Amino acid sequence: MASSSSSKPATPLSTSAEHLNSSVCVIKIAEGKSRGVYASRPITRNTTIEISPVLFFSKEEYENHGKYTVLDHYAFKWADGRMALALGLGSLFNHSDTPNVSFTLDSTTDSIRYTTVSDVNTGDELQIFYGHKLWFSPVDEMQHITIDTRIEDGWGGLSAVIEDTESDCEGPFLDGNPDEIIPDEDLPFTRFKLPPEEEEPGSIRTVQAWVVDIPDPRHITTMLKWLKKNGLETPDLGHLKRIRKHGDTTTFLLTTAPDPPSLPEELNLPQPVQTPVPNSSALTQPSLHLKSALWPTVYTPRRKGESEGWSRGKVRWAWQAMKTTVEAAINARRDGELPIAAHIPPPYESLVDLNQRAFTACDTRRSTNHPLRHAAINAIRCMADYRASADLLRRASPSKSMGPESSFDSARDESQNGTNYLLTSRTFFITHEPCIMCSMALLHSRVKEVVYLYPMTKTGGCGGSACLPTLNGVNHRFGICTWNEEKAPVVRDVPHIDPTIDV
Numbered sequence: 001m002a003s004s005s006s007s008k009p010a011t012p013l014s015t016s017a018e019h020l021n022s023s024v025c026v027i028k029i030a031e032g033k034s035r036g037v038y039a040s041r042p043i044t045r046n047t048t049i050e051i052s053p054v055l056f057f058s059k060e061e062y063e064n065h066g067k068y069t070v071l072d073h074y075a076f077k078w079a080d081g082r083m084a085l086a087l088g089l090g091s092l093f094n095h096s097d098t099p100n101v102s103f104t105l106d107s108t109t110d111s112i113r114y115t116t117v118s119d120v121n122t123g124d125e126l127q128i129f130y131g132h133k134l135w136f137s138p139v140d141e142m143q144h145i146t147i148d149t150r151i152e153d154g155w156g157g158l159s160a161v162i163e164d165t166e167s168d169c170e171g172p173f174l175d176g177n178p179d180e181i182i183p184d185e186d187l188p189f190t191r192f193k194l195p196p197e198e199e200e201p202g203s204i205r206t207v208q209a210w211v212v213d214i215p216d217p218r219h220i221t222t223m224l225k226w227l228k229k230n231g232l233e234t235p236d237l238g239h240l241k242r243i244r245k246h247g248d249t250t251t252f253l254l255t256t257a258p259d260p261p262s263l264p265e266e267l268n269l270p271q272p273v274q275t276p277v278p279n280s281s282a283l284t285q286p287s288l289h290l291k292s293a294l295w296p297t298v299y300t301p302r303r304k305g306e307s308e309g310w311s312r313g314k315v316r317w318a319w320q321a322m323k324t325t326v327e328a329a330i331n332a333r334r335d336g337e338l339p340i341a342a343h344i345p346p347p348y349e350s351l352v353d354l355n356q357r358a359f360t361a362c363d364t365r366r367s368t369n370h371p372l373r374h375a376a377i378n379a380i381r382c383m384a385d386y387r388a389s390a391d392l393l394r395r396a397s398p399s400k401s402m403g404p405e406s407s408f409d410s411a412r413d414e415s416q417n418g419t420n421y422l423l424t425s426r427t428f429f430i431t432h433e434p435c436i437m438c439s440m441a442l443l444h445s446r447v448k449e450v451v452y453l454y455p456m457t458k459t460g461g462c463g464g465s466a467c468l469p470t471l472n473g474v475n476h477r478f479g480i481c482t483w484n485e486e487k488a489p490v491v492r493d494v495p496h497i498d499p500t501i502d503v
C-alpha cells in the first residue's frame with residue numbers, strides 16, 4: 001500500500017497494556033509510532049500470534065474513496081486487487097526493516113495470519129515489514145533500505161499478494177499477434193495423450209443409476225421440479241439426457257446414489273430400478289451410438305487426436321499464471337510450508353469480465369498439522385468457500401451487486417446448491433503433479449485442464465503413478481499438460497520436493 005491520504009493514524013491510547021489477544025499480545029503506546037503490538041510473555045519462533053479476519057473494499061471503492069481516508073494507512077492489498085482492512089490486532093503491527101513477525105494473506109479464510117520469525121522476549125514490540133515504499137519516516141531505523149519506486153508492493157508485496165508488475169512487459173510470448181495460434185511443438189508445455197475414446201461395445205464404461213418409468217407424461221414436469229428441489233440435479237449426470245423414450249414407455253433418470261430415492265407419493269410411480277448408464281459423454285459417432293443404446297447420451301464431438309489450439313495471448317496468460325503459482329510456492333516455503341502451490345485464474349476467454357477472480361492456495365499440511373491440506377484441495381476449497389459466502393451475502397441482500405464473480409453467481413439460482421466446487425472451463429495451475437487424492441478432487445470438480453511444472457512419478461495422479469482421467473468408472477476427462485521450463489522459464493528457486501511426497 002502506498003499512502004496518498006493526508007489523514008493521520010488514530011490518536012494514541014491514554015492507557016497501556018489493556019488489549020490482550022489469545023496469544024497474550026498487548027497493545028501499548030509505541031514511541032513515535034502511536035500504538036503498537038507487544039509481547040507480554042516470551043514467544044518462540046514460528047508461533048502464530050494472531051489471525052485477523054479482514055473487511056474488503058473493492059478496488060473501485062478504495063480508489064474513489066478509501067485511499068483519501070485514514071484507511072490508507074491500514075489496508076492490505078489482496079491478491080485480486082481488493083483492499084483488506086485487518087480486524088483484531090492485525091491493523092496495529094508497526095513496520096520494521098528487521099521484522100520479528102511475518103504475515104500471510106489467506107484467501108481460504110479471508111484472514112491474515114501473523115507468525116513470529118524469531119524468538120521474542122517479554123516486552124518486545126512485534127513488527128512486520130510493510131514493503132520498500134513507505135509513506136512515513138520510520139523511527140528507530142539506523143538506515144532505511146533504498147526505495148525502488150518502481151516497486152508498488154505495499155503491505156502485501158512480500159507476502160501472499162502476487163502482483164508482478166514486471167511480468168506485464170517482460171517474458172516470452174509477448175510480441176506478436178495475441179490471436180495467432182502457436183504450433184503445438186512451440187508450446188511451452190507438453191500435453192499428456194489420453195487413450196482414444198471407446199468405440200467397442202465391451203469397452204464402454206458404465207455406472208449404475210436409479211431410473212423410474214413415468215406412465216403419465218404429464219408428470220415429467222413435476223418430476224423435473226422434484227429433482228431440482230431434492231438436489232438431485234447433480235453435475236455427475238450432465239453427460240446424459242434425463243428422459244428415455246422406448247415405444248410408449250418414458251423412463252426418467254434419477255441418481256447414481258447407492259440407495260433409491262423416495263419418490264413423490266402423490267404421483268403413484270412404480271419402484272425405481274437400477275440400470276447401467278455410460279459414465280461419460282460421447283466423443284465420436286460410433287461411441288454415441290453404443291452409449292445411447294444404454295441411455296441417451298450427450299454428444300461432445302472432438303476429432304480424434306485434435307486438441308484445442310492455443311493462441312499467443314493464451315500462452316502468455318498461462319505463463320503468467322504459472323509464474324504466480326511458483327511465487328505462491330516460494331512464499332509458502334518462506335512461511336515454513338512445503339513449497340507447493342496451486343492457482344486458478346479466470347479463464348483466458350473471460351479476462352475482460354473483471355468480476356471473475358483468481359484463487360491461489362498453498363499446501364498447509366505443516367502449519368495446520370493436517371495431512372490432507374494439499375494445495376489443490378485448498379485451492380478448490382478456497383474457491384468454493386468464496387462462492388458459498390457470495391451466495392449467503394446475495395441471499396441476505398439480493399439487491400446488492402456481489403462484486404467478484406457476480407456474473408457467475410447471478411447465473412445460478414439457489415436450487416443449484418452443491419456446485420460451488422465446480423471448475424468447469426477453468427485451467428488449474430499447480431507447481432507439482434497432484435497426487436491421486438487431489439487428481440480425483442479435480443476430476444470431481446470437472447476441471448478443464450491441469451498444468452503442472454514438476455512431474456511426481458511416484459505419487460502423481462495425472463500420469464505419474466496413475467492417470468485418473470483414464471481410469472474405468474470415472475465420468476469426466478480433463479487435459480493434462482507438463483510445463484516446459486526451458487521454453488518459458490518461470491522458476492526462480494522452488495526446489496524439487498521429496499519424490500515420495502503426495503502433492
Ligand SMILES: C[S@@+](CC[C@H](N)C(=O)[O-])C[C@H]1O[C@@H](n2cnc3c(N)ncnc32)[C@H](O)[C@@H]1O
Pocket residue numbers: 009010032033034035036073074091092093094095096136137138139
Ligand atoms: C497500520 S498503522 C500501525 C498502527 C499505528 N501505529 C496506530 O497506532 O494506529 C500504520 C501507521 O503506523 C505508523 N508507523 C508504523 N510503523 C512505524 C515506524 N516504524 N515508524 C514510525 N511510524 C510507524 C505510521 O504512521 C503508519 O501510517
